[in-house]
Amino acid sequence: MKKFNFIPSKIPEVMIIEYKKLEDERGFFAETYNNKEFIEAGITEEFLQDNHSFSKKNVIRGLHITKAPKETAKLVRCIRGEIMDVAVDARPSSPTFGKWVSEILSEANGKMLFIPKGFAHGFLVLSEEAEITYKITDYYYPEYDRGIKWNDPDIGIQWEIKNPILSEKDKKLPLLKDLVN
Numbered sequence: 001m002k003k004f005n006f007i008p009s010k011i012p013e014v015m016i017i018e019y020k021k022l023e024d025e026r027g028f029f030a031e032t033y034n035n036k037e038f039i040e041a042g043i044t045e046e047f048l049q050d051n052h053s054f055s056k057k058n059v060i061r062g063l064h065i066t067k068a069p070k071e072t073a074k075l076v077r078c079i080r081g082e083i084m085d086v087a088v089d090a091r092p093s094s095p096t097f098g099k100w101v102s103e104i105l106s107e108a109n110g111k112m113l114f115i116p117k118g119f120a121h122g123f124l125v126l127s128e129e130a131e132i133t134y135k136i137t138d139y140y141y142p143e144y145d146r147g148i149k150w151n152d153p154d155i156g157i158q159w160e161i162k163n164p165i166l167s168e169k170d171k172k173l174p175l176l177k178d179l180v181n
Contacts, residue, residue, distance in 0.1 A: 003019060003034055004017055004034065005018040009087075010099075011087070013119075015043065016103050017075075018109075018112075019032050033075070047136065048137060049139055050135050051133065051135075052131065054129065055131075056128070056165070057125050057126070058125065058164050058165050059125045059165045060150050060161070060164040060166055062121055065146050065148065066146065067146050070141045071138075072117060072137045073117045073136070074115040075114050076105065076132055077133050077134065078107060079133055081106065081125065082105070082125075082127040083126060083132060084126055084159070085105045087115040087120070088100045088119060088155055102158075124164065147173035149173045149174060154175065154177060
C-alpha cells in the first residue's frame with residue numbers, strides 16, 4: 001500500500017506530496033518520509049539535515065537559496081498552523097527560470113512540498129502561528145547562503161500581503177536578475 005501521493009506542480013520538478021494519516025479515536029499516525037517510495041517517484045535526493053522553524057502570522061521567510069557547489073533541495077512540511085509555501089526557479093538555463101509555484105501546507109491537509117536544487121524557497125504564515133519542519137540535502141554553509149527579494153516584480157509572486165514581517169537580512173535581498181548577474 002502506497003503511503004504517499006506524488007503530484008507534479010506546474011513546474012514538474014517541484015512536487016506536491018500528500019501523506020496518508022491513519023486515524024482513530026486515539027489520534028493519528030503518519031509516515032512522512034520513506035526513501036524507497038520517494039526514489040520510485042523520482043526524488044532521489046539524500047537528505048542530511050532536518051530543520052524546525054516557528055513563525056507568527058504575516059511573517060515571510062525567504063526567498064532563500066544556496067549557491068553551487070552547496071545547492072540544497074528541501075522537503076517542507078507544516079506541522080502546526082498554515083503557510084503559503086513558495087518555490088521559484090532560479091536556474092538561468094531552465095525554461096521555467098523566474099517562474100514560481102505555491103502550495104498551502106497545513107497540519108490538517110497532509111501536504112508537503114519538494115523543492116529541488118536551484119530553486120529559491122520562501123513561505124508566508126497564514127495562521128496566527130506556524131511551525132514547519134524541513135529536510136535538506138546538505139549542511140548549512142553561511143558563505144553559500146543567498147536569497148531573492150520577496151516581492152521581486154519580475155517574479156510577481158501573489159503573496160496577498162503588502163507589509164509582511166521580514167528579517168533584516170531578508171529586507172536586503174537582491175532581485176533575481178541581480179543575483180544571477
